[in-house]
Amino acid sequence: MNSGDIWNIVLGVLSSAFSAVLAWSLQALLRRRRLERRRAFFGMHPGNEALLVVPRKAGSNDLDRIVAQSDVYALMELSALAHECGAQYAVKPANQIRQGIGDRAEFCIGGPVTNERTAAHLRLKLPGFTHHSEWETTKLNEFVVGGTDHYPREAGVADYVLLARIAVGTQRQPTFLVCGQTAVSNLAGVRHLARSYRELSHEFPADATFALLFKVLQPDNYGSDVVELVADVTRAAQQAPPPEAEAGPAAESALAAHSSHSAE
Numbered sequence: 625m626n627s628g629d630i631w632n633i634v635l636g637v638l639s640s641a642f643s644a645v646l647a648w649s650l651q652a653l654l655r656r657r658r659l660e661r662r663r664a665f666f667g668m669h670p671g672n673e674a675l676l677v678v679p680r681k682a683g684s685n686d687l688d689r690i691v692a693q694s695d696v697y698a699l700m701e702l703s704a705l706a707h708e709c710g711a712q713y714a715v716k717p718a719n720q721i722r723q724g725i726g727d728r729a730e731f732c733i734g735g736p737v738t739n740e741r742t743a744a745h746l747r748l749k750l751p752g753f754t755h756h757s758e759w760e761t762t763k764l765n766e767f768v769v770g771g772t773d774h775y776p777r778e779a780g781v782a783d784y785v786l787l788a789r790i791a792v793g794t795q796r797q798p799t800f801l802v803c804g805q806t807a808v809s810n811l812a813g814v815r816h817l818a819r820s821y822r823e824l825s826h827e828f829p830a831d832a833t834f835a836l837l838f839k840v841l842q843p844d845n846y847g848s849d850v851v852e853l854v855a856d857v858t859r860a861a862q863q864a865p866p867p868e869a870e871a872g873p874a875a876e877s878a879l880a881a882h883s884s885h886s887a888e
Contacts, residue, residue: 658822663709665825667729667797670710676702677741678717679734681807682757689717692807694848695733698814702731705818718742726796733810735803742801749790750835751864753857755803765805767837769857771865775837780844783809784854787817788835788861789828798830804840812840812848835861 663669676699684690699715706713711729718732718741725745736743737757746753754768766776767784775784785804792799800817804810816838817824828834835858841850 661825664830665821668706668709668711673712673714674706674729676713676715677732679739682738694807694811698733698811701814701818725799726792729797730799732801742803745801750861753861770860777805783840783843785809785813785838787813791831791833808843808848809840812851815848816851834858
């Protein structure tokens, strides 16, 4: 073997090594960018602490504070997400939290009936969204958006879940609401949020509030796996409905009865 052959071998080895290092560096850079995008979207950074707010199971009382199994799974999904972002997290029942909004990344699971913290955030930031629970006197389980659009649950056929992010400025941390009609739909919302954050981050700036309504299809058969977008309800949810819309059919009936009595 002459010196030219040896030199060609050396150049080939060096070229292969350089290509391998370059490919590894590009992959590491892409992984780093994806991680930074995830951290920015969720507001979870190394050294920060996220707050995971636990609901109680629908139908249970404040003393029991029973947590539904699917809500436990949702909390596990969120804790894994925080770990991937390098952030710490605290898991607390909704009725034990006394602090403002935006101080740390926050994830509220459950609707306003089962999660007092969710109820407060909705009243403050998304007053146009209402959840009538079957555990209330109405015996319904439906979402009402803007006072006019109704989304009732069809047991075993379709559950609805509101997935919202409340942004309170570029220097503050976001608050996420996963408000489902059932614990299964809560889990579906959390899993969709974890899977689709890249698409959501492209559609909504980091300082933007959004409210998206999803339908969970055939939950008795598919669990939390099959989800489709129903509508972007951000604008309607941010605006308080007119008093007559908030009052609902019961108030309208009472008003009609009062008018009839007055006429007599």
